[in-house]
Amino acid sequence: MAIDPGLRRLALRTLLAAFPGPSAPDWALDLLADGLAGHTLFGTNVEDPEQLAGLTAKLRAARSDALIAIDEEGGDVTRLGHRSGSAYPGNSALGAADDPDLTRLVYAAIGHDLATAGVNLDLAPTVDVNTAAENPIIGTRSFGADPALVARHTGAAVEGLQSAGVAACAKHFPGHGATVTDSHLELPTVDAPLGVLRSRDLPPFAAAVAAGARAVMSAHIRVPELTGDGPATFSRAALQGLLRSEYGFGGVIVTDALEMRGAAGAAGGIPRAAVAALSAGADLLCIGALVDRELVLAVADEVAAAVKDGRLTPGRVEEAAERNAQLASWVALNRITRPGGPRDTIVVGATAAGERVAAPGNGPTWASGAGIDPAGALRAGNDQAAPSGSGNDPAGALGAASGSRPGGSAAPSLAALTPKELGILAARRALAVEGDPAALAGPLVVQLISGYSIAEGKVPWGLRPFLDGAEQVDVVAAEATADQLIERAAGRPVVLVGRRLHQAAASRDLAEKLSATWPTGVVEMGWPSPWRPDGVRAFLVTHGASRASARVAAEALGLITERYVDAR
Numbered sequence: 405m406a407i408d409p410g411l412r413r414l415a416l417r418t419l420l421a422a423f424p425g426p427s428a429p430d431w432a433l434d435l436l437a438d439g440l441a442g443h444t445l446f447g448t449n450v451e452d453p454e455q456l457a458g459l460t461a462k463l464r465a466a467r468s469d470a471l472i473a474i475d476e477e478g479g480d481v482t483r484l485g486h487r488s489g490s491a492y493p494g495n496s497a498l499g500a501a502d503d504p505d506l507t508r509l510v511y512a513a514i515g516h517d518l519a520t521a522g523v524n525l526d527l528a529p530t531v532d533v534n535t536a537a538e539n540p541i542i543g544t545r546s547f548g549a550d551p552a553l554v555a556r557h558t559g560a561a562v563e564g565l566q567s568a569g570v571a572a573c574a575k576h577f578p579g580h581g582a583t584v585t586d587s588h589l590e591l592p593t594v595d596a597p598l599g600v601l602r603s604r605d606l607p608p609f610a611a612a613v614a615a616g617a618r619a620v621m622s623a624h625i626r627v628p629e630l631t632g633d634g635p636a637t638f639s640r641a642a643l644q645g646l647l648r649s650e651y652g653f654g655g656v657i658v659t660d661a662l663e664m665r666g667a668a669g670a671a672g673g674i675p676r677a678a679v680a681a682l683s684a685g686a687d688l689l690c691i692g693a694l695v696d697r698e699l700v701l702a703v704a705d706e707v708a709a710a711v712k713d714g715r716l717t718p719g720r721v722e723e724a725a726e727r728n729a730q731l732a733s734w735v736a737l738n739r740i741t742r743p744g745g746p747r748d749t750i751v752v753g754a755t756a757a758g759e760r761v762a763a764p765g766n767g768p769t770w771a772s773g774a775g776i777d778p779a780g781a782l783r784a785g786n787d788q789a790a791p792s793g794s795g796n797d798p799a800g801a802l803g804a805a806s807g808s809r810p811g812g813s814a815a816p817s818l819a820a821l822t823p824k825e826l827g828i829l830a831a832r833r834a835l836a837v838e839g840d841p842a843a844l845a846g847p848l849v850v851q852l853i854s855g856y857s858i859a860e861g862k863v864p865w866g867l868r869p870f871l872d873g874a875e876q877v878d879v880v881a882a883e884a885t886a887d888q889l890i891e892r893a894a895g896r897p898v899v900l901v902g903r904r905l906h907q908a909a910a911s912r913d914l915a916e917k918l919s920a921t922w923p924t925g926v927v928e929m930g931w932p933s934p935w936r937p938d939g940v941r942a943f944l945v946t947h948g949a950s951r952a953s954a955r956v957a958a959e960a961l962g963l964i965t966e967r968y969v970d971a972r
Contacts, residue, residue, distance in 0.1 A: 407708050407709065407803075408708060408712065409590070411707075411708035411711055412701075412704050412705060413438060413439040414439075414708070414711075414718075414722065414725055415438050415456055415703075415704040415707035415708050415711075415721065416435065416438055416440045416441070416662070416680065416700075416704050417440070417441050417591075417704060417724075417725035417729070418441060418678075418687065418688060418692045418707065418721060418724045418725055418728065419440055419441055419678075419688075419689050419691060419700060420441055420442050420443065420444050420471065420473055420658075420688055420689065420691060421435065421440060421442075421443050421444070421561060421695050421700045421706060422443055422444045422445070422446065422691065422693050422694075422695040423443065423449070423695065423696075424448055425448060425449065425477065426448075426449060426450070426455055426459065426788055427457060427459065427622070428443075428463060428466075428558065429464075429615040431696075431697035432458050432463075432697075433462070433463070433465075433466040434466075434698065435700055436463060436467035436470050436482070436574040437466050437467060439478060439779050440467070440470075440700070441470075441688060441725075441728045441732075442463075442467075442470045442471030442472055442473060442474075442525070442692075442732075443463060443471075443472060443473070443617045444473040444527070444690055445459075445472065445473065445483060445485075445523065445863075446474075446475075446483060446563060446606065446693050447483045447861050447863075448482055449483075450484060450486060450548040450823060450840050452519060452570075453484075453520075456484075456518070456521045456523075457522055459522075460472050460521060460644040460799045461522060462526025462756070463522075463858040463861050463903065464522065465729075467581050468736070469729070469732035469733065469736055470523065470700075470732070471688070471728065471731065471735070472522060472523050472524050472525065472526050473524075473525040473526070473527055473573075473690070474516055474518065474523050474525075474527065474573075475521070475525060475859070476517075476518055476526050476527075477494055477495065477528040477529065477530055477545055478492035478493065478494045478511075478514055478528075478863075478950065478954075479492070479493055479494015479495060479496065479529075479544055479545065479785075479948040479949070479950045480488050480493070480494055480499065480543075480544050480545065480860050480863070480948055480950065481494070481530075481545055481831055481859050481860055481861075482863060482950075483950065484517060484521070485863070485950075486861060486863050487864070488869075488951055488964045489600070489828040489863055489864050489865055489949070489950055489954065490822060490827075490863075490951060490952070491824055491950070491951060491952055492510050492513065492514060492823075492826075492950060493708070493830050493832065493834055493946075493947070493948055493950045493952050494543035494544055494545060494607060494947075494948040494950055495529060495530060495544070495545055495546055495547045495557070495825060496534075496543070496545070496546060496547065496548065496834075496931065496932075496947040496948050497544075497830065497831060497946065497947040497948045497953060498510060498547060498557060498830065498887060498948070499546070499547035499548035499553055499554065499557055499562075499832035499833070499947075500833075500836070500947045500963025501830060501834045502549070502553060502557075502560070502566075502636060502835070502860060503824045503832035504556050504557055504560035504783070505560070506833065507547075507560040507564065508556045508561070508563055508564040508567075509564065509826060509830075510564065510827070510830055510917065511529065511560070511561040511562075511563075511564030511882045512564035512565070512567050512568055513564075513823045514528075514565065514568075514684060515563075515564060515565040515566070515569070515829075515870065515924030516823075517566065517568040517823070518564050518568070518569045518570045518738070519568045519569050519570050519740045520561060520586045520752040523570065523664055523878075524569070524570055524571060524714065524735035524736075524739065525570070525571045525573065525618075525731070525735065526570050526571065526573065526576065527559060527573060527621060527690075528561070528563070528565070528571045528572065528575070528735055529547075529557075529561040529572065530542065530546060530573060531546075531547070531554060531555075531558040531574045531575065531608035531609060531612060532545070532546050532575070532576055532579050532580045532581035532605070532608075533546065533548070533549060533550070533551050533554045533556075533579060533581040533582075533604060533607075533608060533672055534546035534548065534549050534931070535549050535581050535594045535604060535607055536583060536584050537931065537959055538584050538587050538907060539581060539582075539584060539931075539934060540581075540584070540585065540857065541580065541583070541586040541588065541857055541858075542581050542583070542860055542887075542921050543578055543588065543930060543931040544823055544930060544931050544949070545859070545947040547608075549581075549673040551603065551604055551605070551607040551608065551623070554607070554608045555607040555608045555610070555611040556611065557961050558608040558609075558611040558612050559611040559612070559614060559615040559616070560615075560865075562574065562611075562612050562615040562616065562617045563615050563616075565605075566574075566616065566617075566618065566738075567590045567947075568740060569735065569738035569739050569740045569861075570735070570767060571611070571618035571619055571731060571734065571735050571895060572617045572618060572619065572623070573617070573618070573620065573621050573656075573658055573711040574608070574609060574612035574617045574620050574944075575620070575621035575658075575660070576622065576623035576625070576660060577607065577609055577620050577621065577622050577623055577636065577642070577647055578601060578605055578606060578609070578623065578625075578627060578630065578636055578642055578646065578647075579594070579601065579604070579605025579608075579609075579623070579625075579641075580592075580623045580625055581605065581606070581827070582594045582596065583625060584604065585826070585905065586857070586858065587623065587624040587625055587660070587664055587665070587666035587667075588643050588661075588664045588665065588667050588858040589941055590626060590628065590664070590666065590669070591623075591625070591626055591635055591665065591667050591669065591670050591857075592625045592666065593625070593626045593627075593628065593817055594625055594626070594627045595627075595628055595664070596627065596773025597629055597630075598629050598630060599827065601629075601630065602626065602667050602781060604649075606646075609647070610651055611652060613651050613652060613653045617655060618656060618690070618731055618734060618735075619655050619656040619657070619658050619731065620653055620655065620656075620658070620662055621657075621658045621690075622636050622637040622638065622642070622643060622658070622659050622660060622681070622686060622949050623635070623636050623661070623666075623809055624636070624637050624664050624667045624934075625658060626668070627640065627642070627677060629953040630646065633887040634652065634670055634680075635666050635667060636664075637659050637660065637662075637666075637667055637677075637680075637681050637684065638667075638671070638677075638680040638681060638683075638684050638832045639684050639685060639742060640685055642684070643657055643684050643685035643686060644684070644752065646687065646925070647685075648664050649734075653710050653778060653921065655727070655731070656687045656688050656727050656728060656730075657685060657686045657687050657688070658686070658688045658689075658690060659681045659686045659688070660690065661690050661691065661692035661693065662674045662677040662678055662689060662690065662691055663690060663692030663693070663695075663704075664692070664783055667681070669911065670775035670889075672888055674691060674692070674699065675702050675703045675705075675706030675707075676700075676706065677735035678691075678703045678706060678707055678766070678898045679706055679707055679710045679715055679716060682707060682710075682716055682720060683710075683715065683720065683726060684800045686724070687723075687724035687727045687728055688727075688728050688731075689703070689722070689727075691698075691703060702781065702867070707721065707860065713812055720870050727781075729933070732969075737822055742777060755844060755939040757857070781970050789809040796863065796881075811951065818848050818912075820930070824965045826957060827950070827951075828950035828952050830952065830957075831946070831953045831955065831956040833952065833955045833959060834946065834947045834948075835944065835946055835953070835956050835957065836932075836945040836947075836962055837916055837940065837942065837943075837946065837947070838936070838943040838944075838945075838946050839925070839941050839942035839943055840938065840941060840942055841925065841941075841942040841944070841960055841962060842962065843897070843923060843925075843960050844897040844899055844923060844924075844925040844941055844962075845897070845944055846874070846896055846897070847893075847896055847897040847898060847925065847961070848866055848875055848876075848877070848880060848892060848893040848894075848896045848897070848899070848903060849871060849873075849874055849875065849876040849888070849899050849901065849917050849963075850876070850877055850878075850889055850898055850900050850901065851867070851868070851876060851877070851878045851883075851901045851902070852878075852880070852881045852900060852901065852902035852905065852911055853878055853879065854902060854903050854904065854908075854913055863949075864951075865903070865929065865949035865950075866901050866929070866953065866954060867901055867927070867951070867957060867958045867963065868963075869951070869954065870954060870958035870959075870963060870964050871958065871963055871964075872891040872958075872963055872964045874963050877889075877892065880910075881902075881910035881911040881914045882910035883916075884914060885917075886914060886917035886921065886922070889918060890921070890922050891915075892919070893922070896920070897923035897925065897941070898918055898922060898923070898924050898925070899924070899925040899926070899927060899961060900914070900915055900918065900924065900925070900926045900927070901926075901927040901929065901957075902926075902927070902928065902929065903928070903929045903930035904930035904931060905926065905930070905935075905947055906928075906933040906935035912937070915937040915940070916937040916938065918935075918937075919937040919938060919939040919940040919941075920938060920939050924937070924939070924940055924941060925940065925941050925942040925943070925944070925961070926940055926942075926943045927944045927946065927957050927961075928943070928944065929946045929949040929954070929957075930948075930949070931949065932945045932947065942958060944957050944961070958965065
């Protein structure tokens with residue numbers, strides 16, 4: 405079947421492609437010039453801030469209104485920090501601190517980092533309510549297991565990101581938090597009645613809509629009562645009936661990556677998945693990470709063929725393309741520039757150099773007067789008391805940083821912090837310490853090697869960058885014994901560092917045997933659980949494995965003494 409060039413161009417306007425490496429190949433630029441909506445960037449595309457700014461500038465040169473997307477969630481899912489770990493704690497930590505002002509600040513800082521690098525669509529925040537403790541793909545990406553808590557932090561995160569002129573994309577609709585399988589690998593099922601979905605999973609999406617989220621991402625999950633046998637991405641009832649009609653969402657519906665088994669496997673390939681998603685009401689089709697020119701054209705041609713043979717109406721594809729164009733217009737209108745520089749001058753590496761987070765009189769300028777106040781996102785009302793969060797402040801960071809009356813909002817002082825300081829302070833507020841870390845002075849640090857989820861990628865984690873001379877060994881729990889580690893410790897206490905330790909029998913067994921016979925501490929950097937090994941001297945929960953979270957755990961153990969946040 406001959407493909408109408410006009411239909412192909414129309415189809416391209418609904419697609420987010422991707423490419424490998426730190427520079428854009430000619431085909432990726434040529435397709436932008438032909439109408440491609442944009443590209444998603446991954447860790448492989450990012451070397452350093454200057455390189456990333458140059459890359460995004462080249463993409464915009466090919467298409468001035470290109471959507472440039474990235475998964476930058478902070479915490480365990482980071483592309484900007486994929487070589488070192490994120491400077492910001494992730495959602496689980498922010499939920500544990502439970503201060504929406506702090507969440508708004510952290511996401512405004514993330515948005516600022518993205519905007520100065522030329523990225524205009526963040527595929528974040530993750531707003532799933534993580535009610536399945538064994539969830540293999542959400543976990544610490546979630547603000548928590550309570551719908552009301554997740555909802556209030558969702559609104560704050562959306563506001564923070566968009567205050568920087570970066571579009572927020574709340575994910576994964578209608579909620580991936582109750583799954584025990586990974587939609588990258590299969591089609592998970594959430595067998596819950598709609599009433600449960602409305603009370604448990606959907607409140608954060610309602611909050612995202614209320615906060616003005618420009619985009620919502622669909623999930624490749626099956627909810628039989630809502631989606632039948634297919635994923636939500638292919639469900640008109642989910643996307644048009646629930647999200648648009650019931651919740652009133654008028655922005656862009658973005659698909660999760662169509663290369664995932666939950667979509668491609670259900671449809672019989674990526675091109676067919678694209679047609680099914682458009683038919684259901686999706687607008688911006690994220691193809692995935694493993695993309696080349698041939699795949700993009702195959703998807704576009706399948707969409708064009710579907711219009712020609714009646715599987716799709718021209719109006720549906722035009723509607724999707726128009727919504728994507730409106731999103732591109734919004735990010736172009738609200739794109740920040742640096743003071744004193746031309747509109748397209750991007751100053752990169754500012755956060756690494758310690759530049760202050762935007763605050764009154766100290767923030768970025770705006771490309772237009774769109775009625776958006778970036779500094780407002782970083783300015784909290786002085787009369788509003790901040791929630792107390794976990795009540796745990798092992799390093800005394802709150803009193804040092806806030807300089808305000810007890811129980812008062814710390815946000816006015818927070819707005820004066822550098823991004824590094826902000827990330828560390830947020831991580832301190834999330835850190836939970838049980839027992840006596842002082843009993844573990846001068847330890848042998850043992851990091852238990854664990855795998856990475858597909859969403860996370862292979863990002864460094866653990867305490868090693870902050871040990872200040874302490875010894876660390878990395879072991880596979882199933883290949884090590886308590887006696888071997890005690891011998892290696894040579895009289896020193898042992899600190900075990902891991903993620904999701906309770907989920908692996910070998911990790912639990914090793915921790916329990918060590919704690920029963922030797923001075924032992926545990927640092928849990930994954931989703932928390934009630935499990936504690938008998939006899940453990942101290943148990944620390946960071947609520948995530950960001951670089952900031954690792955730093956404050958090392959600080960609480962007395963392994964480092966430098967403090968980035970001093971009394972003000």
